[in-house]
Amino acid sequence: MIASSTLTLAFAAFLLAGLGVRLWLASRQIRYVAAHRDSVPPAFAGRITLAGHQKAADYTVVKSRLGIVETAFAAAVLLGWTLLGGLDALNQALLGWLGPGMAQQLALFACFALISGLLDLPFSLYSTFVVEQRFGFNKMTIKLWLADLAKGVVIGVVIGLPIAWLIVWLMGAAGPWWWLWAWAVWMGFNLLLLVIYPTFIAPLFNKFQPLEDEDLKARVTALMKRCGFAAKGLFVMDGSKRSAHANAYFTGFGAAKRVVFFDTLLAKLSPDEVDAVLAHELGHFKHKHILKRIVMMFALSLLGFALVGWLSSRPWFYTGLGVQPNMQGPNDALALLLFLLAVPVFTFLLSPLMAGFSRRDEFEADAFAASQTSGKDLGTALLKLHEDNAATLTPDPVYVKFYYSHPPASERLQRLGLAT
Numbered sequence: 146m147i148a149s150s151t152l153t154l155a156f157a158a159f160l161l162a163g164l165g166v167r168l169w170l171a172s173r174q175i176r177y178v179a180a181h182r183d184s185v186p187p188a189f190a191g192r193i194t195l196a197g198h199q200k201a202a203d204y205t206v207v208k209s210r211l212g213i214v215e216t217a218f219a220a221a222v223l224l225g226w227t228l229l230g231g232l233d234a235l236n237q238a239l240l241g242w243l244g245p246g247m248a249q250q251l252a253l254f255a256c257f258a259l260i261s262g263l264l265d266l267p268f269s270l271y272s273t274f275v276v277e278q279r280f281g282f283n284k285m286t287i288k289l290w291l292a293d294l295a296k297g298v299v300i301g302v303v304i305g306l307p308i309a310w311l312i313v314w315l316m317g318a319a320g321p322w323w324w325l326w327a328w329a330v331w332m333g334f335n336l337l338l339l340v341i342y343p344t345f346i347a348p349l350f351n352k353f354q355p356l357e358d359e360d361l362k363a364r365v366t367a368l369m370k371r372c373g374f375a376a377k378g379l380f381v382m383d384g385s386k387r388s389a390h391a392n393a394y395f396t397g398f399g400a401a402k403r404v405v406f407f408d409t410l411l412a413k414l415s416p417d418e419v420d421a422v423l424a425h426e427l428g429h430f431k432h433k434h435i436l437k438r439i440v441m442m443f444a445l446s447l448l449g450f451a452l453v454g455w456l457s458s459r460p461w462f463y464t465g466l467g468v469q470p471n472m473q474g475p476n477d478a479l480a481l482l483l484f485l486l487a488v489p490v491f492t493f494l495l496s497p498l499m500a501g502f503s504r505r506d507e508f509e510a511d512a513f514a515a516s517q518t519s520g521k522d523l524g525t526a527l528l529k530l531h532e533d534n535a536a537t538l539t540p541d542p543v544y545v546k547f548y549y550s551h552p553p554a555s556e557r558l559q560r561l562g563l564a565t
Contacts, residue, residue: 148459149460153467156227163493168216171213177542178202178539181202186538201532203280204280205537205540207276211268222264223486227468232482233467235253235260236253236468246475247313270290282388282535283387285386285388300349308330311330313477315330316457317475328450328451353380355379360416362379365419369427372427374430381407385407385408385412392409393423395435413533414530418526420518428514428517432509432510434509434510453480457477463479463483466487468483500546503550504552507551508557508560528558540553
């Protein structure tokens, strides 16, 4: 009873503290960006227009205000699922309908995902068809949006339910060390996704055409060879079908690695700038950032599975989070859902640490790109992408430290020796 009450109080306290910090940071970001809206920072004078700077400021403020509403709503939903008894009510209803067993547990996963998805839909619609539309970024139609939604649901069912079944089965059949077996399955599944995603899943949403520009292909191939990187292919993705935002990325794993350029990126950058952006991405591989993140994911996942393995056998874990465990059957799906709901609440304050590691990696990748191509080309590419994507040049410094996975443009240009 004491452990249950302690968990309840700790969960409520961390939830409120996290909500308070998020709202405080968002309000800081809005005030700071709005206060610097009327003039282009001196470091960017002559390179960024005032109109572009003001568009980025307005876009950031609007998105941040929407983020405040989403954050408050998400906290209320989380409270509803847990301490207010939403997950318990859903679990009891499914027990009454299906009885204890695997069918009930898979139904719990499916119903939870369905309800959560429906609750998120209004924000997705508003973000796409109001915010992105207002600033000229959205290229999607309602028909395409609905098609993407339907495909996502089908993929979730086809892939999600089997892996959920396997992990729940292991929880009941593999004894006290089930969590180690489940962790191995989960890691294998994630590695498999790295291979099958670019080949089978991504093409369901976008067209990937081989890069046809022979001059650019030769430049990119030479750059990759110089950096000791091999890829299965160079592809152009029709990103303009959904958004005006531009990007480029590596995807896949092992022999399935491929380089993907958004068509919007190729339309906006010069060949030299494309080289520099690609070199930045190659820098992540050169410094083994991707491998380090995979290893970190392995370690954190192992810790998570071990922790849920211990918590799942403690009645106070359920009652402390507003759920009455089933005394006549398994609670495996319930334990996993509760754990996934609770962990972000207790780990939120680690966000600055993870963001700091990511920004450090970005600086290293920038430095590598400057050593292989031209720091000036990388700098002009960054500025073009910032302006075209309406990324603010004047974010709040505290907000940056807490959230930004990429350093602000001013810091990146300064490291490249292109700004003071």
